[in-house]
Amino acid sequence: MRKLILNPIHGSGAAARVALAMGLLLGSFSCGNVIAEDPQPGWTFIKETPEEHAAKMEWWNTARFGMFVHWGVYSVTGGEYRGKMPTNSAEWMMNKARIPIADYRTENVDKFNPTEFDADAFVGLAKEAGMKYLVITAKHHDGFSMFGSKASPYNVVDATPFKRDIMRELAEACKAQGIRFGFYYSQCQDWHHPGGIGNNWDKTIQRVSFDEYVREKAAPEIRQLLTEYGPISIFWWDTPRDMSKEAFDSLHSGTDLQPGIITNDRLGEEYAGDHKTFERKIPSEAPVGVDWEVCMPISGSWGYKKSDRDFKSSETLIRNLADIASKGGNYLLNVSPTGAGTLLPEATERLKTIGKWMKVNGESIYGTTASPFEELEWGRCTKKEFARGTTLYLHVFDWPKDGKLFLPGLQNKVEQAYLMADWQALNTQSSDLGVEVSLPEQAPDEINSVVVVNVSGALEIKPVLPTPNEDGTLTLSADMAYIHNNEGGEQASVREGRRREASSIGNWSDENAWVEWSFRIDSPGRYEVSAEFSLQDEKSRFRLGQPGQLQTVEVTSTGTARDFTTKSLATLNIDEAGDCILQIKPEKGSWSPIGLRKLVLTKQ
Template sequence: MMQNSLRLRLIFVFAFAALATYPSVHAESMDEMWGEQVAKLKASDGVRGQLFEQGNYAMFIHWGLYSQIANKYQGETYYGIGEWIMHPRMADIPVEDYKTVARDFNPVHFDADAIAQLAVDAGMKYIVITSKHHDGFAMYDSEVNDFNIVDATPYGRDPMKELAEACAKHGLGLGFYYSHNQDWTFPGGTRGPAITEGGEAADFTYYYENKCRPQVEEITTKYGPIEIVWFDTPGRIPKDYVEELVAIVRKNQPGALVSGRAGYGLGDYKSHGDMEVPHGNVDGLWETVDTTNDSWSYAWYDTNWKTPKQIIERLVATVARGGTYMLNIGPRGDGTVPVEAQLALRKSGEWIRRYPFVVYGTGASPWGHALPWGDVTVKDNRLYLSVFNLPDERTIYLPGLKTELESVTLIDGGEKIPLPYSMVERWTRIQLPPKLKEALVPVIEVELSAAPEVDSTWGLDPSVETTLLVEFADVERARKSKKGWMEKFGEWKHVVRAHEWEKGGQAFWDVDVLEPGYYQVALTYSGEGRLVWKVGVADGEAIQNEQNSSHNYQQFPIGWIEFPETGRYTIHVSCIEGDLEKASLKSVHFTKVDL
């Protein structure tokens, strides 16, 4: 056990050196971990594409031996994603010690029918569950290896069989997560033991031929039709092995999708980084994978649940960018789902039942990004406006909409209420009533004379704060790149920022201004020491101010800037004093000042 623990540490040092530089990890390291992905399919490509096109919302389930540990091992709590509890960055549990957890794993309260009903109540269309995670423990009756829930635990039942039956009963699709590269308990698997129980050397081929490949055969043949095989963290698995695994899926489940995390661009669709909702529209088939709190598997301490409104916002934002949203729950070791997660899912599901047309079978926003008050999905000639940030004066602005409007309707508590609207310059102004029945996210339907055509130039909304992300800026004499970091181990954050500034460097955006006057300017940034930022308007005034930067992308006010008249402006932001190399800008914010 001592030798195995040492080996795990050494493998971690070499394979995950990038992750060791806490708190930041460059996007290249993240992409390497999650594999080369290509969004190859479109909805028009047939049955497999229709799952994403029509469903748009799914349940992810992380459940295994790690759920029994629940992030507390030998009396100590480890903060981070629980399914990695064996990892050296967490509890560093030796293989043989981890295997003993199975003796006490008895999820007698697991209720497949109740979980399927929860997915239905939440408005989800399919479920993907961990059949084998990196720990190597099979959550189904595997004939390939006895480290599984039927043979190694007192439970002795196959929950995957029960879930397959429940999904069929409730009209849900079913998919299986399978960690094809990492296996920390089987000889030869990535980070697994280097020798077999018989003392012989084991390489990756030994693991692949004796466990991985035959288990993929099992999960694609034992449970009837499945919708997805969700491979994960391909690392350096040989390409021909991935090709063979994909061929097995195609042979046994010709209608199933293969996740992009299979690696080498061999999957059908792209799965974005953990907990990442893109800010700009993305073509092809893709998904965001997110979780109801901060961790994926159950952690005893993690009660930071997403509210119903947060779930709706992230779901609609994903669909509005052109994707599918898969939201995770982490059942306890006894099989129960935390009540708080159930409450939030059911409450947000009630909203979806009131406004199914916002989510299902809809397309991406013609603006290509969120708007200051919320987001937009599209169905034929209709826009569906989901209002997350309701302005005090109840006025909603659409900048740059070129297509003629036929009608504007508030869909409120089952009622359809016509709304007054007007066109001002390049803006459409919609007036909501002072009181609304909808308490979560109001929905407005805009019917157009034709398919929507939009000038996607950013508009400074006069009613709510407008955020201009560096992701959408042109950058000169500075570097623009993606960065990821973990607040806790495995809790990913993502940002596109301008950094490594040179003298004269700037980020700039074109914007439309409807209402002239003064706007409060704020910046979200990080760095070291004190920085002086300058914000200006081309051929107009500029402001600058010094702020502390000993923080991680917090928002700070800089000052007021005036836009003297209605029209189009170019805004530029520069870091002009301080440690320019380490200054990192995420966004600039504008709020109309009432005078």
């Protein structure tokens, strides 16, 4: 994370840093030695040390689970405009229906009066669900401030019948109940202010510059949110757009007003923030070397949309939480209060169900780190490492019919194993291939049963290569491949699909890049090799086989790069059982990029 600090030549300490931040937020873009095109002498951008970042992120990485809240005046009509339901989530209704500012105010702002809203009960539900932090939309793209803004009368206190500061009530409730509190703020898009980005349909707007919008509204509101609402743990930016350096620095510096605040990666291209954000989608593999979070609505829309009943099941939500934690990430689950200020019964029921599961199994989520295993066919794994050993939490989605749970490659001595639900002791058996845990016939939880395995010493997991299944078929998927990219050339990579099996190796335009898979064969013989691939060009040639035994293969167009088909490519003779390697190398001068989802070896 970049920070703007004061060098000793002009002052030192927290007071000087806050003075700088406040000066920038008040619009002093170029006065004195504060900010110009480049930082003036005396002002320097620095980065946190890894140790500083880790200390700041400790509570966040322990929490693992938070509540996102999208709430605005659009909830009055549930996203409906004059009998029609615009596409997209409800909070985009003004944009998608091209609603004039005057009409949006009449039909939404003037009618916003959520008299059933109870901040204490709302935060209490988040706490009951096992959530440790809450982030709410202080201002979304429609430009309406859900707090008593001093910079704009277009806010919930001054412009609605409700006349209560929702952000203040939630901040106080979170503080009282031990929940970390954070604000979402749409810093660039504002469809109400004449300098904000996004409103290209209302011709009554008398345009001013974006910098004027930042100076008049965004920067002062950010300053107010970060100085008048108590401890703020998170500031969640959204939809970065091009902006001047002055505007960027003005917004960026604001977070220094709250020591230790955590920000996401959506302020601007030059600002990485403290963590990476994945929207609606869980990555198949965790990003390397960064903290990260998945934000996802509990239903289809972020904001309350009365036609939306696409609620995710409790099973999906609980397994999502375990999946994300098993990759070292956080789950920010969004809910959508109605115009009355309450959640729909479907959302409340699911949060309570998650809470019941977390009450029993929360230890397997809070404070855990990513799984040491590459893939587990029965579920997921989280872990906690200690000075003398490691605790593995096995999240069993699919209870084994044979009562055997296998941990591939685990070489450590097992000290104990038990069910988290009732502390029932379990027997284990170790071998060179891994550890087998014997389970009772019945799963204690039909969604996600947690098995605890304590092992001694530093984790030692021996790589386990893929092997053919019982019918002699071996599948080598895209995400199992090792990609040898040519330094300086275009980088072939695995493109994630909506499902793991839809991921593919793509961007493979460099004919010097090649891929290989390692696997183990227990029975030598002849194996047919087929591939699921796509090819837009007329044809492509490459070499396939074991090292030193490559044979040329030609494939023809499948239509487009999105049209995948399965075709037999070659037959391999594997003479000895044991570890094997299979390679694909482009034939220079005859190569056209293919998309490759998987290879399948079938014994003849």
